[in-house]
Amino acid sequence: MIEDKNPQRTSISQLGEFGLIEHLTKNFEINQSSTLKGIGDDAAVLDFKDKKVVVSTDIMVEGVHFDLAYMPLKHLGYKAVVSNVSDICAMNAKATQITVSIAVSNRFPLEALEELFHGITLAANEYKIDVIGGDTTSSQKGLIISITVLGEADEEEIVYRNGAKSTDLLVVTGDIGAAYMGLQVLEREKQVFQVNPNSQPDLELYTYLIERQLKPEARADVRTLLHALEIKPTAMIDISDGLSSEIIHICKQSKVGCNLYEDKLPLDPQFINVCEEFDIDSTTVAINGGEDYELLFTIPIDDFDKIKGNPNFSIIGHMTEESEGIHLVTRANTKIPLKARGWNALSE
């Protein structure tokens, strides 16, 4: 499906470890004043002055988290950075630096790694974060990307998962479910391609969904939006594993319950159309599909007037006493217990 536009293949073992790292990292620029020393020593040196430091990490494995049959390496590099930046956004902090470690089998030529690092560089520029270190080595099979992200915030800005109150409103940014349906579209095209490699897919009806899957963005803007509205969330999390799973995290850590309203879920029209085409229930996908990288947060009910009607935010429910449980309230006004069905990277 994805054409190899670059037939040149340079073996990575030709360069050696130091040569490869130097080659791949030579274009990284330093943008953050907190980065005193980036790549090139035993460690990077950072100066956060009176800010608190926020740190998160994740590891992505070929065949588990991504399929190179439809995920171009440039997009993969971009998305790997985005998913980390999103974790920092979920603390109401600003991402500032990342380290990038790669394990890669020798079947990948240098040109493939260049594509991957091109995507990483694009994301670093987009979010104005510095690549300050990393490691590159062989794998026995496939590609593994491990990224650690650092960010900064004033202590009073930071939002944890455990501060929701039983009277709070539940808010989500953007729309949800589209990344999951984008993946379904790409999986289907992969099947078609395997049957007929000459087929030319017409993906125009799915552009938004595919973009949400292949080139998601982290909501680094939300921090500024909320600041301007003079709202500080009481609890916040990013939606990487699916809305219901993240609601349950907030509820458990904050010791509250929740009513989520089906008719309030923000769904893109293209998402609704494609759910119909695939004959999948859009609510099920919206609450269980992952990788949207939107932010889910709770705010005091007194902030209702500040946020209502704001196109960036949807009020999708309210918190309750813990004893009331965690429920989806359907359009038919029945209450169904929410379950964390979220995508599980360890299932067989």
Add this chain to the structure above:
Amino acid sequence: MIEDKNPQRTSISQLGEFGLIEHLTKNFEINQSSTLKGIGDDAAVLDFKDKKVVVSTDIMVEGVHFDLAYMPLKHLGYKAVVSNVSDICAMNAKATQITVSIAVSNRFPLEALEELFHGITLAANEYKIDVIGGDTTSSQKGLIISITVLGEADEEEIVYRNGAKSTDLLVVTGDIGAAYMGLQVLEREKQVFQVNPNSQPDLELYTYLIERQLKPEARADVRTLLHALEIKPTAMIDISDGLSSEIIHICKQSKVGCNLYEDKLPLDPQFINVCEEFDIDSTTVAINGGEDYELLFTIPIDDFDKIKGNPNFSIIGHMTEESEGIHLVTRANTKIPLKARGWNALSE
């Protein structure tokens, strides 16, 4: 060779991703006052106050960096932490936190991961560092461990690789080469075991070498030792890829040359004996073998009196003008150009 003392095998997929992470991380304690929030949110939150933050990362791959035939998982976990802490020591900083990401194939039972995390916990306690985050997922093949370490230091304490002067002395901590010969002994025992699984290896003659390979320590003490001697190195690096490779790094980044003296290399008697037994030139191993995790640094010649005769340190050479090149001066007083033959994780 290594007996399976724990025949219990619990599938990691039974626990699910969240359950597994909770199970493996529940014993981690917080020791550092800079750790405001550890595991359990989208990100950890740290407060380094007026200290600078030092960050390093590496990734270790089964079959590339370690062989589980002779590397028990507990030792592997310990060593993975040590190799990261060592990078912070090489900045003359104090390691304070790590994140640990694991990708693991389903052939590993829960009990194996418990062993790995037991080793990580032991090292965290030994070096008083907090495990503040991580990620655990499936791999397509084998075990991959990615660790990021954070440390702290006052700005004036930090030592880079690029500060060596042409008149400085070259100093190394401890002794070198033993970790490499420990690996040779273990590789030989693996061969013996493959031929005769009932053989009982007598490894008493090799205990020091094997310990250097299987349970190395980072030189976190050197910072205190140097502080007490009122010495601040002009350049410093840790010896993970081999002495000659690290000398070349310092020389290139500091724009100086170096004379390294063969007769000054600090070698353990057991190391010399086993090199003879294996019929390998001890100098070749001492300058090219990696994984010793000792520190290599340069000091002003005026500090000679402060360090001479100190059993923790060996003066092994001196820096020169860059134009004089980088040489080993042999016992026969001939000069041989030093080459970075260091262990290369990307060679085929």
